[in-house]
Amino acid sequence: MGSPPDRTNQTLAAHMTEAGLTPRTLAREINRLFGPGTLAETAPYHWRDAGGIPRPPLPALSAYVISRRLGRIVTAGDLWHGQPDTADGTLVMAASTGLDGPWTLTSTMLVAEDWLLGGLVDRRMFLSVSGTALAQAVNIYLDVHLPADGTMLPAATPDDPLVDQIEASVPRLQLLDDERGGASGLGYVGAQVRAVLLVLRDGGHTDATIRRLLVALADLAQLAGWKAFDAGQQGLAQRYFFTGLRSAHDAGYRSMEGHILADLSFQAASLGDADDGLRLGDAARRVVGRSAASVRASVLSRLAYAQAVAGDVEQCERTWADARDQLAKRHPDRDPEWMYYLTPNHLDCQAGYAMILAGRQIVAGGSGADGRALLRKGGALLRTGAYARPPDAPYQRRALYEGAWLALGYTAHGKLEDACAVTRMALPRLEQVRSPRSTALLVALEQEFRRRKRNQSVADVLPDLEKALAHQPA
Known part of the structure; x- marks a missing residue:
């Protein structure tokens, strides 16, 4: 009798070896990122050794995990030859794609154009990034010397009914998120981000109105990023956070820059990327050095979480105590509107x-x-x-x-x-x-x-x- 045919998926095996993944560790990483129970730990052995083809969406999830490890895009079609990359035409791309330009308003408007071209029914799946790719997306904040306070656009502006309406919607959307969670209304908040981008792209605004629009864009992009994070859409969350960082930087909106960096720190730590969490949390702490005491306290609370994930419990407790000390110095008249939720008890529970x-x-x-x-x-x-x-x-x-x-x-x-x-x-x-x-x-x-x-x-x-x-x- 002849030997049984070799059904090994050599391509999948090679990608897994390059990524440093065994079948069991691949399954564990999928379960860590997409929820416990997503995949049996033994299933990838069948894929690799017997040529098994997993049911959707497991091919895309496997490609996502391997891409994240390798720092480049790997599609389901790369792992299972002859299989479509996706059933619905989704384009997989890194969350940082196209965000390597200079930190200027011109570059931010290119990012805006990308969101607008994506449309309301965006067929892209954003791959979250870590390590070097994440550092490159926020490089300006990781330097020893902080950037200047943005473009120094004027803060005062004549009344503009459209901008008034945009600004008035933000606090209401934040409260909705508190009550209903990130997966509720995420698409609507994303549509509001695009709406502000459309207004910015229309042009013809005074410098003061541009600054108001950039501030509103930063607020909405941060909210959309947080909602996407809460909804488990990690790459989309980063894409929104990166957009919010750029618009906040353009507006000289330092407190929001630090707030978003702290969100990125918390996201990284929540995904088990302790080094990224610590680096981003430390950058956030430096950025908000002159911001309101409540903002400093909030940023420190996120850094404390990253320290706990890294196993440095003593430093976590010291940072938490520092956060409480900062909040005790709070002057409510200096607080940004979006810091309404922070109380000493909230810090304690974090x-x-x-x-x-x-x-x-x-x-x-x-x-x-x-x-x-x-x-x-x-x-x-x-x-x-x-x-x-x-x-x-x-x-x-x-x-x-x-x-x-x-x-x-x-x-x-x-x-x-x-x-x-x-x-x-x-x-x-x-x-x-x-x-x-x-x-x-x-x-x-x-x-x-x-x-x-x-x-x-x-x-x-x-x-x-x-x-x-x-x-x-x-």
Whole structure:
């Protein structure tokens, strides 16, 4: 009898080897980026060794992960010859594509043209970037010396009804995000970004009106980026953040520059890219050195999270204390409008879930006593927050996110009854909040509960949690 035919997908195998990925680590990276349970850890062995072709969207997700590791675009068609790159004509491109020009208003308008050409039904899938590519996209902020304060456009301007209307919409959209989550209304906010870009491109504005439009664009792009991040669309989030950075820089809008850099830091750290999180967080801290105390405090809170992800818990606690000290110096009349949400308790809860994350990492690493001490500290901070507020109270997305972290902290500490009680409070929020970032935490909690089904409290709540997650929009 002859030897069986070799069905190995040599192209996929070569790309995985170059990216430093085994089948199991490829599956784990897909699950980390796109949610636990997206893929069985053994599935890529079948793809590589037996010529298996995964069902959509797994080819695109695999290409995404490998591209991120290699720092260049790899398509599904590159990995599975004869297969279409995508079923719907989506173009995959890096979030930083076309953003390597000089930091000038002219370059920003080229970025604007790119958004407008994309249209409202944008068929592009943006690939998030890290490491060198991310550094290149924000290079001006990583230099030792900070840039000048932008173009020095005048701050005062005559009344302009259209600009008035644009500015008035921003706070309302921010409040909607607080209540409904990032996946709710993301397309609408993206349309508002394009609308402002259209007004800018029309031209004929005074310098003062241009500055107002750039400030509004920075506010909206930051909001769109944050919503995309909360919705799990990491590359799109970066694309919006990069656009907001450029418009804020053009307007000399230093506080928003730092705010967006801190968002990028938090995003990187949340994805496990601790080095990027630390570098961006430090840049944000330098940029807001002369901004309002509340802005400095907010930026420090994001840096503290990156420090926790990096395993530097002592520095995380020092930075958190520094953030609280800064907020104590707050002068409300100096606050930007978008800093309405920041309170001492909000800072404490941010530190709380940073400590729970670090504590879980330490427990998993085998240092149970040290990890549990952090879990206790993080849990105590989160219990002062929003997790128990009624479903009709404000800030439901925050309540869902903090509740999910508190439940994960209790589970890691073996306090299963407490974890189940907190989960019960979180479930009704899923009916009104669309926050895949929060849902991913609950999916992780679901998986941990399944391993503890012998506990009666877990057995009682698990079916309700599974049902609630199963009804979440894709």
